[in-house]
Amino acid sequence: MNRGNAGLNYYALQQLELAPRDTVLEVGFGGGVLLPMLMARAAVVHGVDRSADVVAAARRKFNREVRSGKASFDKVPLNACPSPTLQSRRSAFTPSTSGAVSKMACCNSRG
Known part of the structure; x- marks a missing residue:
């Protein structure tokens, strides 16, 4: 997936400004291909994924950023999404993702 989506991911990163x-x-x-680039450009990066293995790997790889509060990574099941449409788009819903997000399909907030 990382290689297949690389072009689209880099385009999306540029569009975020x-x-x-x-x-x-x-x-x-x-x-996590985009995570280092996101962390270099933003104050805080929260990552959610449905895979416990992926979340654990990101927490290990970015341990320093997690400890400093620059990043957080959480497992969020797809069946917790508020609608089947969002579930099919791999979006997620959780009561609290590191206390920062309550409901999302995609999020980029200006401080």
Whole structure:
């Protein structure tokens, strides 16, 4: 998936026009190819994925960023989405993702 989606992911990253004060939610981050670039451009990056293995790997790889509060990674099941349409788009719903997000399909908030 990372290689197959690389072009689209990089395009989306450019379109975000992130500022250093921004908080970003990366939904379905998979192998985490964009995570370092997001962390370099935004104040905080929250990642959610349906795979416990992927979440654990991101927490290990970005341990320093997690400890400093720059990043957080959480497992969110697809069946917790508020609608089947969102579920099919790999979006997620959770009562609290690191206390920052309550409901999302995709999120990029300006501070």
